Amino acid sequence: MPYLIAVVALVGALCLVDLVLTLGVVRRLREHTKLLDALYEAVDLMGGPAGAGGRMSPGDVAAEFEATTVDGTPLTRELLVDGTVVAFLSPDCSGCHEKLPGFASWAAGQDRSRVLAVIDNRSGDPAEMVTALRAVAQVVVDSAVSDAFGVQAFPTFLQVATGGRLLAVAPDISRLPAGSPA
Structure with missing residues (x-):
C-alpha cells in the first residue's frame, strides 16, 4: 500500500x-506570435520595407x-468587385503549395465573383493550382496582374475595393479582414 501511495504521488508530481x-x-x-505580427506590420509583403x-x-x-481568366472571362482593374480577395501564387513556391488547400477551402464558402487567384506564369507549371482553384475562384495565369499590384513575394493575399484600390495585405488568408471563415 505505501508503494501505491508513492506511485500516485510521483505521477501527480x-x-x-x-x-x-x-x-x-x-x-x-x-x-512569438505577437513578435511575428509586429514584423508583418513593419515589413510589407510587396517585397520590402513599408x-x-x-x-x-x-x-x-x-x-x-x-x-x-482560365474560363475566358476578361478581367481589368475596373472589373474588380468591392471586397474582392486576391491571392497571388507561384507554381514554384513551396509556401504557396502549403497554403493552397486552406485557401481553396476558404474560397469554397465565398462568392466566387469576389475571389481571384492570380498564378504567376514566370516559372513552373500552374496546372495543379488551376485545377485546385478553378471551381471556387476566378483564376488568372498572368504575371502582368502581379506586376500591376507590385507583388514581388509569394504567396500574398490582398483585399481590394472597386477599381483596384488596395484595402489590406497579408501573408495568409486568415489575416485579411475578409479572411475569416464564411
Whole structure:
C-alpha cells in the first residue's frame, strides 16, 4: 500500500511539472506570435520595407491591367468587385503549395465573383493550382496582374475595393479582414 501511495504521488508530481512546462510553452508561443505580427506590420509583403519606392500599401490603386481568366472571362482593374480577395501564387513556391488547400477551402464558402487567384506564369507549371482553384475562384495565369499590384513575394493575399484600390495585405488568408471563415 505505501508503494501505491508513492506511485500516485510521483505521477501527480510529474503531471504538475508537465502542466507548468506546457503553460510556459503556450506563453512563449503567444509572445512569438505577437513578435511575428509586429514584423508583418513593419515589413510589407510587396517585397520590402513599408513605404519603399514602388511598393503598394493600403489606399494605393493598382496599375491598369488586362487579363483573361482560365474560363475566358476578361478581367481589368475596373472589373474588380468591392471586397474582392486576391491571392497571388507561384507554381514554384513551396509556401504557396502549403497554403493552397486552406485557401481553396476558404474560397469554397465565398462568392466566387469576389475571389481571384492570380498564378504567376514566370516559372513552373500552374496546372495543379488551376485545377485546385478553378471551381471556387476566378483564376488568372498572368504575371502582368502581379506586376500591376507590385507583388514581388509569394504567396500574398490582398483585399481590394472597386477599381483596384488596395484595402489590406497579408501573408495568409486568415489575416485579411475578409479572411475569416464564411
